Amino acid sequence: MVSYLIAKPSYIPNGYKKVNESFYLAEKDMGEDPTVELEYSNGEASFSTSQQGIAQTNDLEYLWRNFEESESYSLHGFEFVYVKSEKMNATGMRVAVPEKGYKITLIADKLSKEEMEKVLLSMVEK
Secondary structure, X not given: OOOOOOOOOOOXXXXXXXXXXXXXXXXXXXXXXXXXXXXXXXXXXXXXXEEEEOOOOOHHHHXXXXXXXXXXXXXXXXXXXXXXXXXXXXXXXXXXXXHHOEEEEEEEOOOOHHHHHXXXXXXXXX
């Protein structure tokens, strides 16, 4: 269904389990790849990942605009963007893999920056 390999994390923070996996098309007639969403929870907190084509947007992309703080940096040869919002009590991180044609966005309510990096790196370093 997608033009890229679906990435699933090989690293999940302790206590978290996958609670949902979904695929959807935002624009069926546009020829875009489906967005792949994975949601994890430990019963008290949760995080979700959204994998999609480099140029695609989805609900997490729109939510992304509401974060007050943003930091871009390179890690292990990948370009990351880390965002944080005190108002929303949430953090987020995005990694792009242009040579493979996709990006992954992660939104969390209680994960540290380091834990988010570990999850995303486990999805792209294979």
